[in-house]
Amino acid sequence: MSPAPALRVGVRVPPCDRADRLVETVRRAERLGFDDVWFPDSQLLWRDVFTTLTAAALGTERIGLGTAVTNLATRHPAVVASAARSVAELAPGRFTLGLGVGNSSVGPVGLRQTTSAAMRDGLGMLRALLDGQEWDFEGKVRSRLRDPRPDVPLHLAASGPKNLRLAGEVADGVILLSGVSPRTLEGATARVREGAEAAGRNADELPLTVSAFCAVTDDIEAEARRIKPICASIARNGGAPFLALAGIDVDVPAVVEDVYPDLVHAEDWDAAVDLCSAWISDEAATRFAQEFCLFGTPEQITERLDALHAFGVTGVFLQHVGSYDPPTELIEAVGTSVLPRLT
The missing domain is CATH 3.20.20.30 (Luciferase-like domain)
Structure with missing residues (x-):
């Protein structure tokens, strides 16, 4: 073979x-x-x-x-x-x-x-x-x-x-x-x-x-904060059960305003990160980076x-x-x- x-x-x-x-x-x-x-x-x-x-x-x-x-x-x-x-x-x-x-x-x-x-x-x-x-x-x-x-x-x-x-x-x-x-x-x-x-x-x-x-x-925690909007978008679009399988329990509103055009493609990324910090903790973001992403x-x-x-x-x-x-x-x-x- x-x-x-x-x-x-x-x-x-x-x-x-x-x-x-x-x-x-x-x-x-x-x-x-x-x-x-x-x-x-x-x-x-x-x-x-x-x-x-x-x-x-x-x-x-x-x-x-x-x-x-x-x-x-x-x-x-x-x-x-x-x-x-x-x-x-x-x-x-x-x-x-x-x-x-x-x-x-x-x-x-x-x-x-x-x-x-x-x-x-x-x-x-x-x-x-x-x-x-x-x-x-x-x-x-x-x-x-x-x-x-x-x-x-x-x-x-x-x-x-x-x-x-x-x-x-x-x-x-x-x-x-x-x-x-x-x-x-x-x-x-x-x-x-x-x-x-x-x-x-x-x-x-x-x-x-x-x-x-x-x-x-070599600092996953620091980098992970940047992907909070990605994690929030997945949860908002029906992916919460997948996140939960990895021990990431988040509750994101069905409608997220004040982000153009959307969470994944936000023009003001820093503002999107700050907004999503209300629902995605630093710990959840780190776990998301480790489980779903290639950070390290x-x-x-x-x-x-x-x-x-x-x-x-x-x-x-x-x-x-x-x-x-x-x-x-x-x-x-x-x-x-x-x-x-x-x-």
Whole structure:
């Protein structure tokens, strides 16, 4: 039996600056040995994700590129298919189309997140168009994508049971939004496996990518205070039971005002931290950082990454705290002190 492929380590880079400037960040990640760079999509918060991907594709040679994630609510699936094909042509074998329910794309413009049923239909349309097949658009016209790109993998980001099962059933890979806690990972991967088995697929062949906030530090308590808004957002959006599994009991109001545009992407991060301190204690934030995130020394982070790989995770993408600056410090810290230990 051949050994399992090495764990792919990526980093999330928000399109928070001009595309030509962000390319330098991506190039640095490539030089330091990162496997992937993932770009989120939110039309009012950042520059256009496919414009940024185009610049990154033209400015790099090896590193994988992906959306983490775009959506099928603000973008019609046919538009997404064309954009994905266009990027894949510039970076053959390097592009992954990550899709999700919308979150910060739909909220600021008053739209609803994509339902599981709509996601299933949208994924079917995307796959057909990228494969060069005709699609029946609402029974009115049949059309196809010229110059299709069947090699674009479709990865579905999921945290709830319905979309986790859907990912296992129809997606080419899964982006797990449950952090690195073994307790929540076990539950999430079980739902993915259920979906795969129901569709007659082998769940062990599905790539599993885990997103995790990361900080290389020898003072977890000090760094953990910065992620109180992340913890509060998870609790407010139905994740309180997952937090409770790790001994984190918090009570966050259903509506949190005075934070624009939302807790995870707050423009005034310090104010969001202070606000969330009313519900998230320093002790709870530290436990959240230790259980769900990759906070610690290079040795500790390396051990956690090795454990994720042993669990069956095939990739991670690391996030820094902040939406409107590139993760320069995180890339340097992980690239110089963690990645060499993994290799």
